[in-house]
Amino acid sequence: MMKTVTCTAPVNIAVIKYWGKRDETLILPLNDSISFTLSQDEMCAKTTISISPTFKEDKFWLNGKEESLENPRIQNCLKEVRRRASKRKHESGVEGTLNWHIHICSKNNFPTAAGLASSAAGYACLVYALGQVYGIEGDLSSVARQGSGSACRSIYGGLVQWYKGEEDDGTDSVAQSIAPPEHFPDLRVVICVANDGRKKTGSTIGMRRTVLTSRLMQYRIQESVISRTAAMKKAIKEKDWSKFCDLTMADSNEMHAVCQDTSPPCVYMNDTSHTVAALIHQYNDVKTTSGNVNHKVCYTFDAGPNACLFVPGAVVGELLGLLMRAFPPSPTQNTDTYITGIPIQPTDLTRELKSLAEEDGQPTGKLKYLIHTKIGDGPRDLTGSSTSLLDLSTGLPKQEDGNGVSP
Ligand SMILES: Nc1ncnc2c1ncn2[C@@H]1O[C@H](COP(=O)(O)OP(=O)(O)OP(=O)(O)O)[C@@H](O)[C@H]1O
Numbered sequence: 402m403m404k405t406v407t408c409t410a411p412v413n414i415a416v417i418k419y420w421g422k423r424d425e426t427l428i429l430p431l432n433d434s435i436s437f438t439l440s441q442d443e444m445c446a447k448t449t450i451s452i453s454p455t456f457k458e459d460k461f462w463l464n465g466k467e468e469s470l471e472n473p474r475i476q477n478c479l480k481e482v483r484r485r486a487s488k489r490k491h492e493s494g495v496e497g498t499l500n501w502h503i504h505i506c507s508k509n510n511f512p513t514a515a516g517l518a519s520s521a522a523g524y525a526c527l528v529y530a531l532g533q534v535y536g537i538e539g540d541l542s543s544v545a546r547q548g549s550g551s552a553c554r555s556i557y558g559g560l561v562q563w564y565k566g567e568e569d570d571g572t573d574s575v576a577q578s579i580a581p582p583e584h585f586p587d588l589r590v591v592i593c594v595a596n597d598g599r600k601k602t603g604s605t606i607g608m609r610r611t612v613l614t615s616r617l618m619q620y621r622i623q624e625s626v627i628s629r630t631a632a633m634k635k636a637i638k639e640k641d642w643s644k645f646c647d648l649t650m651a652d653s654n655e656m657h658a659v660c661q662d663t664s665p666p667c668v669y670m671n672d673t674s675h676t677v678a679a680l681i682h683q684y685n686d687v688k689t690t691s692g693n694v695n696h697k698v699c700y701t702f703d704a705g706p707n708a709c710l711f712v713p714g715a716v717v718g719e720l721l722g723l724l725m726r727a728f729p730p731s732p733t734q735n736t737d738t739y740i741t742g743i744p745i746q747p748t749d750l751t752r753e754l755k756s757l758a759e760e761d762g763q764p765t766g767k768l769k770y771l772i773h774t775k776i777g778d779g780p781r782d783l784t785g786s787s788t789s790l791l792d793l794s795t796g797l798p799k800q801e802d803g804n805g806v807s808p
């Protein structure tokens with residue numbers, strides 16, 4: 402007897418950043434944050450969970466490697482889901498299964514721990530799949546939050562707000578959808594991968610250090626992020642794309658400023674990141690001068706050097722053309738291996754944009770590749786319609802063949 406579910410969950414990218422906790426164990430933030438959930442067609446975590454009375458112990462495999470389940474964050478998620486399940490065991494028929502051991506197998510189809518929000522997709526997927534296994538109803542964001550703060554926002558699609566909450570027990574620190582995926586129609590996302598290796602200072606340690614040492618962080622938490630979040634909500638409600646872009650870039654820059662103000666400093670952006678940011682400002686100057694503020698592009702950087710760009714669909718071909726010219730691919734790459742994700746042909750550039758790209762002429766290979774994607778919806782239960790990562794007879798990971806993560 403064995404029960405198995407397979408789910409996928411998306412990455413999310415914050416436009417108002419979460420940086421700093423008021424409670425390290427429950428993972429309660431110092432400020433509200435707002436994010437876009439990205440499409441799972443290009444980037445997702447995929448998790449299969451099996452429970453069976455024949456399993457001898459709990460087991461966990463991540464990206465093909467067995468890992469310890471002793472990690473307190475995973476344990477907290479498991480404990481909370483089982484607690485919720487046990488409350489309704491008589492109605493849902495889960496009684497008995499709560500004592501069965503669990504096998505968890507997960508894979509990300511993009512780099513893990515590289516500042517591309519793998520922990521967000523990974524924990525959202527784990528918690529969502531656990532919810533399906535034990536038949537939990539209702540909001541799961543406060544459980545995902547206990548795996549990784551940003552994971553709570555990946556429980557929903559479109560634009561999502563994570564409310565910091567006021568309660569000490571974290572019950573009101575939850576994520577909610579504030580606008581559907583198509584709120585800003587035909588919006589594209591371009592992730593500029595400058596480095597996809599494991600980052601030096603993880604977000605957890607980095608933000609702890611900032612809270613302890615940065616005075617600029619006091620200003621962010623007490624003043625600027627509060628008014629910026631209110632302005633962001635207004636820009637979203639009024640669909641004011643130009644304002645949305647300005648606020649997104651301002652908040653990313655402020656997060657990296659408090660990181661720099663940390664002792665010792667947490668430096669996530671590199672020279673390539675700064676060159677991408679400068680190019681986007683120059684591009685926006687061109688658009689603003691020609692009166693096309695709805696064609697503005699904005700950048701945001703998480704705890705790594707990779708820019709995430711939000712780009713109106715009408716200019717994404719042009720923007721990709723600009724990036725390809727400013728950051729030429731290495732000689733071994735072609736357009737398809739340089740621009741991954743949704744297939745697209747970069748468009749020819751105007752003379753003005755050509756000279757803009759060449760002003761800062763970078764050597765080849767400064768950007769390793771680009772991921773072209775869009776805004777998407779929340780986690781999916783694919784049980785029955787997608788390849789399970791665990792063998793349905795043994796409950797052990799399948800061999801690599803047919804074990805892909807694409808839904
Ligand atoms: N699919 C997954 N299932 C369960 N846990 C995962 C999964 N993917 C990542 N994780 C956990 O998240 C950790 C990586 O988190 P980390 O915050 O260091 O990187 P990141 O999420 O890629 O970057 P950032 O949060 O700064 O954008 C992994 O070491 C692992 O513990």
Ligand SMILES: C[C@@](O)(CCOP(=O)(O)OP(=O)(O)O)CC(=O)O
Binds near residue numbers: 414
């Ligand atoms: C820069 C960020 O991506 C920080 C994400 O931090 P994590 O959610 O990874 O941190 P923990 O809660 O300690 O696991 C900004 C954001 O996503 O809001």
